[in-house]
Amino acid sequence: RKEVEQDPGPFNVPEGATVAFNCTYSNSASQSFFWYRQDCRKEPKLLMSVYSSGNEDGRFTAQLNRASQYISLLIRDSKLSDSATYLCVVPRGGSQGNLIFGKGTKLSVKP
Amino acid sequence: DTGVSQNPRHKITKRGQNVTFRCDPISEHNRLYWYRQTLGQGPEFLTYFQNEAQLEKSRLLSDRFSAERPKGSFSTLEIQRTEQGDSAMYLCASRSEYEQYFGPGTRLTVT
Numbered sequence: 001r002k003e004v005e006q007d008p009g010p011f012n013v014p015e016g017a018t019v020a021f022n023c024t025y026s027n028s029a030s031q032s033f034f035w036y037r038q039d040c041r042k043e044p045k046l047l048m049s050v051y052s053s054g055n056e057d058g059r060f061t062a063q064l065n066r067a068s069q070y071i072s073l074l075i076r077d078s079k080l081s082d083s084a085t086y087l088c089v090v091p092r093g094g095s096q097g098n099l100i101f102g103k104g105t106k107l108s109v110k111p
Numbered sequence: 112d113t114g115v116s117q118n119p120r121h122k123i124t125k126r127g128q129n130v131t132f133r134c135d136p137i138s139e140h141n142r143l144y145w146y147r148q149t150l151g152q153g154p155e156f157l158t159y160f161q162n163e164a165q166l167e168k169s170r171l172l173s174d175r176f177s178a179e180r181p182k183g184s185f186s187t188l189e190i191q192r193t194e195q196g197d198s199a200m201y202l203c204a205s206r207s208e209y210e211q212y213f214g215p216g217t218r219l220t221v222t
Contacts, residue, residue: 006197035177041218042152042215043202043213043214043215044202044213045213046210046211049209049210056180087154089153092156097178098144098156098167099144099146099154099156099211100156101153101154101155102153103151103152103153103222104152
């Protein structure tokens, strides 16, 4: 298994749709996880942190399943402005270490 | 602007030339990271500093690459004898207790 693996995408959805991205990780000792958002030709920016079973922030919900080594990101009521690449991220060596990024899943929300 | 800054934003160079990039982290952050990102991939870790000490280097950082952070503030990444495969976005990040903040990146094109 790769260190961090994501759905390849792209996901093309209409405005208002609910979309979910999946991510698996190989290091069972990992304690914290992140979803970053990256707009085209821009730097990644932190979207959500996941330290326990999950986290919710408005339209965004991240869930963690440690037994399956699986993280998901759910976006409800998609907006045009949600169009971006979503990167699943696992710190190496605990939360103080460098970050291991998945390849990213591209989301395109259409009118 | 109190975020992470990088210079230059774009660099076009001919194969075999040397290039140097600069990163200015958020002033109170003592941890600084360099990553490289190629098209369709997530960022890949290159190296990490805590203050002026370079604590970790990826195997991606060949002998042609060198990074410094002489006074524990700004950092430079030098690539000697550039190759076409070095073409990528080079991202710098600095870290607070909870989050890595990325700079806008330097996009390198080797012709």
